[in-house]
Amino acid sequence: MFDVSERLIPGPGRCRPRLLGGLLTAMALASAGAAADDARRSTAQGVYTTEQAQTGLEVHEEYCAKCHHYSYFQGGFLISWRNQPVSGLYDLIKLKMPEDRPGALKPKEYAALLAYIFELNDLPAGDEKLSHKHEAMEQILIADE
Ligand code: HEC
Numbered sequence: 001m002f003d004v005s006e007r008l009i010p011g012p013g014r015c016r017p018r019l020l021g022g023l024l025t026a027m028a029l030a031s032a033g034a035a036a037d038d039a040r041r042s043t044a045q046g047v048y049t050t051e052q053a054q055t056g057l058e059v060h061e062e063y064c065a066k067c068h069h070y071s072y073f074q075g076g077f078l079i080s081w082r083n084q085p086v087s088g089l090y091d092l093i094k095l096k097m098p099e100d101r102p103g104a105l106k107p108k109e110y111a112a113l114l115a116y117i118f119e120l121n122d123l124p125a126g127d128e129k130l131s132h133k134h135e136a137m138e139q140i141l142i143a144d145e
Pocket of ligand 1: 060063064065066067068092093096097098099100113
């Protein structure tokens with residue numbers, strides 16, 4: 001009876017190395033996370049302007065609304081894009097949409113659409129427009145809230 005309980009509940013001697021290992025792992029992860037934050041921004045940090053989102057709304061009405069109600073881009077639309085660069089979503093939309101004329105919009109119009117989609121998902125606006133330049137969009141990761 002006594003032997004069994006000793007095996008199930010580890011004594012302090014066996015516990016300590018594990019705890020230290022976990023602590024070191026946590027510290028390593030925290031510093032790696034900080035390094036990644038330095039290089040990249042997230043859509044939670046105000047990466048488009050309110051005017052740009054307004055332009056995006058107009059672009060949506062002209063080119064997308066006949067097939068997609070704006071709510072198509074809300075409520076979980078961004079979940080599968082979490083932590084992916086904005087450039088990926090840009091490329092997908094440009095490659096496939098509008099379905100009847102893929103790639104027909106100007107790069108700035110596609111960027112404005114992204115701004116509108118971010119606004120629809122309650123991501124904050126900021127002082128700087130979202131660039132349509134690929135290198136710039138690669139540095140911004142999508143947060144869905
Ligand atoms: C003529 C109708 C039509 C128009 C116009 C249109 N779409 Fe679509 N869109 C569709 C259809 C149908 C699908 C689903 C097919 C698919 O997933 O490939 C779709 C899918 C999508 C997807 C998901 C694609 C994927 O692979 O996950 C996005 C994002 C999208 N549309 C955005 C837009 C935007 C932005 C515009 C305006 C620039 C637009 N669409 C205009 C019909 C349209």
